[in-house]
Amino acid sequence: MNSFLLYSLSKKDSLTTLFEQTPRIEDKDFKKATAIVRNLIDFGYHSKAEELANTLLKESIESKKISQQALIYNLLGYTYVRRSSFEEALEYYKKSLQSSKQINDQKGEALSYGNISSIYYDLNNYKQSLHYAQKQLAIAKEIMDKKSEKYALSAIGNIYGDQKNHIQSLKYHQKALKISLETKEDLRHISNTFTSIGITKQLLKENDSAIYYLNQAVEYALPNNKYAACYATRYMANVYIDQGNTEKAMEYFEQSLMYAKEIKSPFEIMLTQTQIAWIYITQNNTKQAIVLGNEVLIAAKQLKSVKIEIDANKILYKAYQQEKHFEKALEHYKNFKAIADSLHSLEEKKLINDLQTQIKIDEEAYQLKSEHIKQKNKLLILSVIPVFFIFFILVYFYYKTATARKEFNLSLKKVEMQAQEHLMFNIHNERKRISQDVHDDLGASITGMQIFTEMITDRTTSPELKNDMNRLLLMQKEITSKVREVIWFIKNEDSLLENLIKYCKNYGENLFNNYPITISIIIPEKFPYIKISENDRKHFFLSYKEVLNNIIKHSKADKVLIKFEIKNNIFSIQIKDNGKGFNTQSISSLSYGLKNIKSRMQSIKGRIDIESNQNGTLVKFEKDYSDLSD
Amino acid sequence: MNQNPQNKITTVILEDDNIYAENIELLLNSTEDITCIKIFSNTFDFIKEFKNYTPDIYWIDINLVDGSGSDMIFNIKQHNPLALCLVCSFCDDDDTVFKAISNGADGYLLKGESNEKILNSIRELYNGGAPMSSIIAQKILTVFRSQIASDSNNLTPRENQILEELSKGLKYKEIAVNFNISYETVKKHIQNIYQKLEVTNKTEAIIKHLYGK
Numbered sequence: 001m002n003s004f005l006l007y008s009l010s011k012k013d014s015l016t017t018l019f020e021q022t023p024r025i026e027d028k029d030f031k032k033a034t035a036i037v038r039n040l041i042d043f044g045y046h047s048k049a050e051e052l053a054n055t056l057l058k059e060s061i062e063s064k065k066i067s068q069q070a071l072i073y074n075l076l077g078y079t080y081v082r083r084s085s086f087e088e089a090l091e092y093y094k095k096s097l098q099s100s101k102q103i104n105d106q107k108g109e110a111l112s113y114g115n116i117s118s119i120y121y122d123l124n125n126y127k128q129s130l131h132y133a134q135k136q137l138a139i140a141k142e143i144m145d146k147k148s149e150k151y152a153l154s155a156i157g158n159i160y161g162d163q164k165n166h167i168q169s170l171k172y173h174q175k176a177l178k179i180s181l182e183t184k185e186d187l188r189h190i191s192n193t194f195t196s197i198g199i200t201k202q203l204l205k206e207n208d209s210a211i212y213y214l215n216q217a218v219e220y221a222l223p224n225n226k227y228a229a230c231y232a233t234r235y236m237a238n239v240y241i242d243q244g245n246t247e248k249a250m251e252y253f254e255q256s257l258m259y260a261k262e263i264k265s266p267f268e269i270m271l272t273q274t275q276i277a278w279i280y281i282t283q284n285n286t287k288q289a290i291v292l293g294n295e296v297l298i299a300a301k302q303l304k305s306v307k308i309e310i311d312a313n314k315i316l317y318k319a320y321q322q323e324k325h326f327e328k329a330l331e332h333y334k335n336f337k338a339i340a341d342s343l344h345s346l347e348e349k350k351l352i353n354d355l356q357t358q359i360k361i362d363e364e365a366y367q368l369k370s371e372h373i374k375q376k377n378k379l380l381i382l383s384v385i386p387v388f389f390i391f392f393i394l395v396y397f398y399y400k401t402a403t404a405r406k407e408f409n410l411s412l413k414k415v416e417m418q419a420q421e422h423l424m425f426n427i428h429n430e431r432k433r434i435s436q437d438v439h440d441d442l443g444a445s446i447t448g449m450q451i452f453t454e455m456i457t458d459r460t461t462s463p464e465l466k467n468d469m470n471r472l473l474l475m476q477k478e479i480t481s482k483v484r485e486v487i488w489f490i491k492n493e494d495s496l497l498e499n500l501i502k503y504c505k506n507y508g509e510n511l512f513n514n515y516p517i518t519i520s521i522i523i524p525e526k527f528p529y530i531k532i533s534e535n536d537r538k539h540f541f542l543s544y545k546e547v548l549n550n551i552i553k554h555s556k557a558d559k560v561l562i563k564f565e566i567k568n569n570i571f572s573i574q575i576k577d578n579g580k581g582f583n584t585q586s587i588s589s590l591s592y593g594l595k596n597i598k599s600r601m602q603s604i605k606g607r608i609d610i611e612s613n614q615n616g617t618l619v620k621f622e623k624d625y626s627d628l629s630d
Numbered sequence: 631m632n633q634n635p636q637n638k639i640t641t642v643i644l645e646d647d648n649i650y651a652e653n654i655e656l657l658l659n660s661t662e663d664i665t666c667i668k669i670f671s672n673t674f675d676f677i678k679e680f681k682n683y684t685p686d687i688y689w690i691d692i693n694l695v696d697g698s699g700s701d702m703i704f705n706i707k708q709h710n711p712l713a714l715c716l717v718c719s720f721c722d723d724d725d726t727v728f729k730a731i732s733n734g735a736d737g738y739l740l741k742g743e744s745n746e747k748i749l750n751s752i753r754e755l756y757n758g759g760a761p762m763s764s765i766i767a768q769k770i771l772t773v774f775r776s777q778i779a780s781d782s783n784n785l786t787p788r789e790n791q792i793l794e795e796l797s798k799g800l801k802y803k804e805i806a807v808n809f810n811i812s813y814e815t816v817k818k819h820i821q822n823i824y825q826k827l828e829v830t831n832k833t834e835a836i837i838k839h840l841y842g843k
Contacts, residue, residue, distance in 0.1 A: 386689045441647060444649075444691070444693075444741055447741035448647060448649035448650030448652065448741075449648060449746070451654060451656070452652075452656065452657075453743060455656065455660065457651075484720075484742075490722060534799065538799035596831075599831060599833050600833065603836075
């Protein structure tokens with residue numbers, strides 16, 4: 001027996017009396033006392049532990065030491081845990097939590113959370129267990145209590161494991177392991193965590209990895225933590241069963257059994273024996289199986305472990321079946337079935353509970369996620385608004401510049417048109433100049449010849465010859481005259497009416513090319529030889545141009561008909577459009593340059609007629625060239 | 631170097647048409663009182679060497695192959711303001727005529743005149759006259775007429791110029807380009823012209839300008 005236990009037992013009575021006598025308890029004494037209580041609990045002396053604890057509690061309440069109260073509550077809870085009275089345990093743990101909160105003892109708070117979490121775990125209430133474990137974790141992180149943190153992580157890992165969420169389980173166990181390995185003080189925890197990871201790895205079908213971890217677990221467990229070693233080796237054996245290596249498995253089971261016996265844990269012994277019995281059955285070692293099975297059965301009944309009872313019955317049923325001991329087999333089968341059914345409903349309940357926990361976990365995760373998304377969306381919108389703003393500004397400027405660009409393009413086109421006009425004009429003039437030069441040269445030569453001919457004529461005495469010479473001279477003069485005419489003609493060809501008409505037609509066609517107006521221009525088939533003065537030419541053309549411009553700017557017409565006519569030497573231009581017309585009487589007709597046109601025609605002694613209504617406008621100007629024609 | 635031992639009227643000819651040049655030289659030299667001392671057939675040579683000669687009369691053709699006779703007249707007059715220049719050209723258009731005259735031509739003949747006319751013109755010029763073909767004389771009268779009209783109005787020279795261009799049918803923009811002034815300036819001038827001539831529109835102004843009062 002533990003020496004300390006002996007001491008505790010002995011001390012217990014004296015201590016009780018002592019505490020009854022002296023109301024104030026020093027903290028260090030208090031600590032010793034709590035250690036004694038714990039020891040009593042561990043060794044099953046629950047009632048004695050409870051007694052002492054209650055005394056301590058009374059003291060701590062009277063002396064108003066809340067920290068002490070918290071500790072005592074925890075201990076009391078623990079006694080109940082050991083007696084599997086989970087409901088009572090829970091109550092005390094919650095009281096401890098309250099006390100810790102009162103004095104703002106975050107460490108105590110964390111500890112209480114951990115305790116409560118493990119109770120719920122034992123009660124298979126994974127939802128609550130997770131909840132409290134997370135609370136423990138939060139505080140542990142805050143106050144940087146590594147011990148509390150790692151226990152919380154382990155607890156959460158176990159819960160996830162039970163939920164079959166192996167990935168998460170692994171995550172948490174590994175976190176816990178990391179912290180534990182930092183200090184390497186708590187070898188038991190390290191070992192157990194290795195085992196948990198190993199089990200998870202096996203469930204994830206990573207057997208080699210599982211073996212590695214379980215080996216580590218065993219290493220860390222020995223030599224002091226036999227419990228952990230027993231645990232690890234048993235699971236190691238399971239892995240080998242999974243791999244079909246029954247020999248290795250048996251080896252490890254026997255090791256596990258050894259440790260179990262060393263720690264005198266009937267429960268562990270029972271568990272291991274069950275596993276071994278199963279191996280015996282697969283090995284057809286029925287005799288051993290039956291022996292072991294019966295042993296386990298008795299132990300299970302004693303320890304009130306229903307599950308193992310079922311297992312034991314199952315084993316025996318199988319074994320007897322093999323032995324062809326059918327009566328016995330049937331008996332055990334019946335037992336097994338009966339208990340199984342009652343357990344089945346329990347299992348269903350557990351399944352439902354599991355599902356509920358899963359749903360709760362999922363729900364919380366989803367809430368967190370949606371909040372996250374909400375935040376993200378908020379951020380997105382906030383960042384998008386300025387983008388939209390900039391976009392609209394850009395669009396605005398684009399439209400602004402678009403109109404400017406349009407105008408620019410338009411004016412560019414105008415300039416182009418003007419440049420083209422200019423070019424045509426220059427080419428035309430250049431041609432004329434060349435032509436004139438050529439004829440000029442020709443003329444010079446002929447007049448040169450004239451001089452000579454005249455000289456000869458003067459010198460000729462013979463009248464006949466002189467006559468002939470004179471004729472020759474005349475011919476030359478005629479040629480000169482013709483050449484001069486050509487030059488003059490070239491210079492003044494523009495002043496032919498025919499050319500004015502052609503020029504106007506060309507001009508009109510080019511102008512309306514740029515607008516959505518259909519135009520048709522009619523000119524005479526034959527042109528009489530009529531010359532018009534520079535003035536006439538100018539005024540006709542400018543008036544014509546003005547009317548066309550008016551049509552474009554004001555009329556909103558889409559059809560224009562222009563007719564040039566020379567009838568009985570009367571030259572006329574008629575311009576008809578299908579626009580909206582205008583009031584010929586109103587003063588605003590000034591703005592259409594009509595007054596200008598009128599005065600022009602007046603100045604060249606021509607005539608102008610304007611008719612206009614809402615269907616269109618007809619402008620006619622004409623001049624009589626009868627006296628000027630050839 | 632005395633090129634003129636008999637004291638004839640000396641002439642230097644600038645003419646690029648070889649046929650004409652040959653024949654005019656022949657004609658001039660056939661007289662007793664006129665002689666041709668040098669013939670140039672292009673402005674390049676003329677500019678290079680004309681200073682070596684001092685004829686009584688320069689016989690200048692306008693349409694030369696590499697330049698204008700009018701410019702040569704300008705050069706001659708610069709070198710010797712008292713030199714006499716007789717233009718003999720085939721073309722008779724206004725611009726050529728007036729340019730020649732404004733550069734200093736002292737007489738203007740059209741090619742094709744009779745030999746008699748040609749020779750008499752030279753003598754006339756030598757004796758201080760101003761020989762002209764009749765067509766040319768008519769042109770000058772017309773110009774003079776409008777010049778009088780311009781002088782009798784109180785427009786500034788610039789305004790007169792603009793009015794002249796207007797009469798030719800130029801638009802304000804074209805006038806602006808021609809005189810290298812802005813469109814607005816042209817408009818302002820025109821406003822002044824209207825005011826001074828007491829007219830209200832372009833047509834009236836032009837009529838006044840061309841036909842006087």
